Amino acid sequence: MTTPTLPELRDKIDALDRELLALLNRRAGLALEVGEIKKKEGSVVFRPEREAQVIDGLKSGNPGPLKNESVAPIWREIMSACRSLETPTRVAYLGPAGTFSEEAALGYFGSSIVRVPCASIDEVFRSTSAGVADFGVVPVENSTEGMVARSLDIFLTMPLFIIGETSLFVRHNLLRKENALDGITAVCAHPQALAQCHEWLSLHLPHAERRPVSSNAEGARLAAQDPSIAGIASTRAASEYGVHVVAPAIQNDTHNRTRFAIVTDPLRHPAPQASGHDCTSLVVSVENRPGAMYDILAPLKKHGVSMSRLESRPARSGQWEYYFFIDVQGHPNQPAVQTALHELRESCAFFKVLGTYPIDVH
Numbered sequence: 569m570t571t572p573t574l575p576e577l578r579d580k581i582d583a584l585d586r587e588l589l590a591l592l593n594r595r596a597g598l599a600l601e602v603g604e605i606k607k608k609e610g611s612v613v614f615r616p617e618r619e620a621q622v623i624d625g626l627k628s629g630n631p632g633p634l635k636n637e638s639v640a641p642i643w644r645e646i647m648s649a650c651r652s653l654e655t656p657t658r659v660a661y662l663g664p665a666g667t668f669s670e671e672a673a674l675g676y677f678g679s680s681i682v683r684v685p686c687a688s689i690d691e692v693f694r695s696t697s698a699g700v701a702d703f704g705v706v707p708v709e710n711s712t713e714g715m716v717a718r719s720l721d722i723f724l725t726m727p728l729f730i731i732g733e734t735s736l737f738v739r740h741n742l743l744r745k746e747n748a749l750d751g752i753t754a755v756c757a758h759p760q761a762l763a764q765c766h767e768w769l770s771l772h773l774p775h776a777e778r779r780p781v782s783s784n785a786e787g788a789r790l791a792a793q794d795p796s797i798a799g800i801a802s803t804r805a806a807s808e809y810g811v812h813v814v815a816p817a818i819q820n821d822t823h824n825r826t827r828f829a830i831v832t833d834p835l836r837h838p839a840p841q842a843s844g845h846d847c848t849s850l851v852v853s854v855e856n857r858p859g860a861m862y863d864i865l866a867p868l869k870k871h872g873v874s875m876s877r878l879e880s881r882p883a884r885s886g887q888w889e890y891y892f893f894i895d896v897q898g899h900p901n902q903p904a905v906q907t908a909l910h911e912l913r914e915s916c917a918f919f920k921v922l923g924t925y926p927i928d929v930h
């Protein structure tokens with residue numbers, strides 16, 4: 569048997585690509601039909617639980633050699649393109665172009681979206697609540713620095729609902745107009761990025777001022793204008809603003825990850841239905857009395873519901889009172905979860921479900 573030549577193999581790939589394109593167009597045609605039905609029913613287009621199931625199903629039946637971790641990003645793009653034929657999806661995130669929040673938004677919704685870059689996390693929430701955007705993408709937790717306090721605080725007051733989550737490996741790079749470390753007097757970045765890189769900064773730029781700015785992309789933009797300023801941002805931001813990566817991967821922790829919540833207005837978008845692998849986020853407060861924490865955890869144990877996250881924030885009452893942000897595994901339509909939440913609510917002074925959504929699929 570003779571081994572095929574490079575041109576022969578490429579001809580085969582070209583033929584398969586044409587078949588793939590024809591199949592994708594057939595898929596897009598079906599999505600358009602689905603869109604018509606939704607329009608008639610007056611129901612929403614984006615169905616995170618369905619998209620999670622599509623990816624889960626393909627991954628579990630993937631014979632390879634395509635790697636399983638390649639399946640999710642490919643199909644997210646395909647579904648993004650199909651979804652955009654039904655209706656445009658407007659997504660707000662902390663801008664400007666080149667931020668990790670933008671990367672998270674594109675990773676979750678795919679690139680066929682209308683981008684709504686915002687000047688602050690507060691503005692992401694406001695734009696989503698005011699209907700300027702259909703969805704907002706906000707950072708909630710970082711594996712090195714812990715919770716993003718501002719996001720959690722806003723969750724308490726804004727009537728928004730979480731319908732999804734996504735997480736991103738955050739690799740920080742030192743960016744500058746000139747390709748050298750000498751002469752840097754200030755490092756401009758988001759406070760979270762400055763904190764996530766403090767070890768490298770203390771070692772290599774101990775005398776440079778650490779100047780917090782509204783986003784890492786803003787830091788990259790300032791670095792492009794002034795050679796005495798360095799930024800900390802992604803390689804995407806480096807090419808966006810035409811600056812050098814002077815030092816790559818300067819974050820303290822090589823596995824630095826940030827988790828983002830996808831939020832929407834519950835009056836315009838219903839809570840996702842169960843996908844089979846779901847998470848429910850709550851915020852509760854309890855009276856300052858013995859056993860209060862036990863009362864929160866007992867119903868979860870009793871009904872076999874596992875808790876994947878517990879975070880506390882001061883209630884700002886000056887009384888050493890706290891709000892607890894809790895993630896439990898499961899969907900409120902499962903009887904055990906429903907009963908546990910009901911019992912938990914009984915023992916809490918304050919109880920709010922922040923959202924229920926499919927667990928991030930990679």
Ligand SMILES: C=C(O[C@@H]1C=C(C(=O)O)C=C[C@H]1O)C(=O)O
Pocket residue numbers: 598599602603613614615616618619622646647648650651654
């Ligand atoms: C086609 C649909 O609409 C959207 C697009 C999807 C897709 O391309 O598979 C899946 C879910 C929805 O977000 C659908 O609801 O089935």
